[in-house]
Amino acid sequence: MAERSTAAVDVADNSGDEPLTAKADQSTADGVAQNPERDTDSDEAQGSGGIEETEKASPPELHSGHKLARRYRLEECVTRLDGFSSWRAVDEKLRRAVGVHILPADHTRARSVLAAARSSALLGDPRFVQVLDAVEENDLVYVVHEWLPDATELTALLAPGPLEAHDAYQMVSQIASAMAAAHREGLAHLRLNPNAVLRTSSGQWRIRGLAVNAALRGISSDTPQRTDTEAIGALLYAALTQRWPYESDAYGLSGLPKGVGLIAPDQVRAGVHRGLSELAMRALANDGATASRHEAACTTPEELVKAIGEMPRIRPPEPAFTAPPEYQRTTYQQGTYGRPAPPGSTQAVQTPPPPLQSRTGKALKWAVSALLIAALGLGSWQLADALMDQGNKSEDTKQTQTTDGNDKSGDKTKPIRTLSIKGAQEFVAKGDAQHPNDVDKTYDGDPSTYWRTSSFIGGPVLAPYKPGVGIVYDLGSAQTVSTATIGLYYSGNHTTVQLYAADSLSPSSLDSMTQIGTVTTNGTSAAVKVTKQVKTRYVLVWLTALPHADSDQYSDAGYKQAITDVKFTG
16 A cells, blocks of 8 residues: 555656646647547646646657567557657557557656556556556666557547436546545546546446556646546536536637636536536536535545435436338228229229130139039048047047147247347445456356456355455346356355346446346356346346355465356346
């Protein structure tokens, strides 16, 4: 804990006193300007914090194709600013895209950047874009971080218009909760703006540049918690109004009119959710801004999380059903049969085809008549034979009728189908996450890969140390789940699995979900039958009791479990 706190102080060792609406660094970017993983380098306005003078250290001479540590191949430069550069690169060892910040080792901010990157990597919270490596090598300092190709910046999301109330509520809830966790570990962001907030394709909100972005630019603050809280308020304000809550334009958003001051979002745009509008004002209650309705201002992320928890939950909008197309009459219905003819019109009477009057036609008629007579005779004989045998086979007939009745009822059973899994995310109700980067191994079709828990001293029941551990799965759309089949790595004294219907991939708490099934097993598989039928898109697989297992290459002996494969049927 002491190491993280010290690192956070190192990031903020250069103070600055510019006002909230100070202009930030102007940068040049090579490559695609709207890349969802570019660094936060085009910030026209920043909520707080100072900025150092431009460094005199010259940026290293790098180019596309250059390799760092014989592993990271630089592909595209997205930022050149203040003696450092940011790149999209490829990790050739793991064959994945990464982002890299590079600056000379003699740069005055190199030490603070390394300290911030290493302390951010220790946090290991999946709600932040993870720092993968921080190295000083060959007169260079470089920081490697995740690259999320499926994520979109809040800046791009706000370009067509403000967010829906539910989306804005999810954004501020997840961002505030993540920043509260970071501040508990002594880490601040100080550059939390629409460029630093991303939404993935699964709907999860991620924050990039924790501590590192501020260290790269020498930004500091005497009140880091208040600075980040005001930044969250500005994000919520922009999400509700598509306006930046200061007089200057920034991040592609128009600022407020000069001389008006900070006015509530519901006074800027009609139809804004009143509770979210008040929440934004409470977070922005700095430097003269007034909280709405005289409620206490939120000056820390923890206070903001508490204020969000006191709000009524905002439900997602009901899905919009498109009206079916207007019924089109067929050609026959569009005819004139049964309709009065318009005056003055004469309908053409179709001449029926001539009867079969030729010699061949007469022969054909006699042949058809003979076949009909023969068929009638054969049918009469079979009917008489069946009536004579009816008395002798009454018991067999009853049995046959009973069997037929069962078959008919069986035909009404709906076929069982396997539901596809579109995404997953670890759910943390209390304490630390387990292994959030391995959740996709539980539905990759390979039973040899798995997501595992930590090894716990007490057990089998995890409470009260932890209420449980588990993963939320996204089925793509609302489905009626009948059974969940879970493959387990360890057997032994029992594993308890519970199923919950969740309202999102990142539910706020266990109390917000509905339990739909549970089972306890001593084997390496668990089949949980749903006892409460609900239609849901998100399902939580929740482990509340774990078996005891010996030490292995991953962890010490203790109460632990791993999930190898998960399948849902409906």
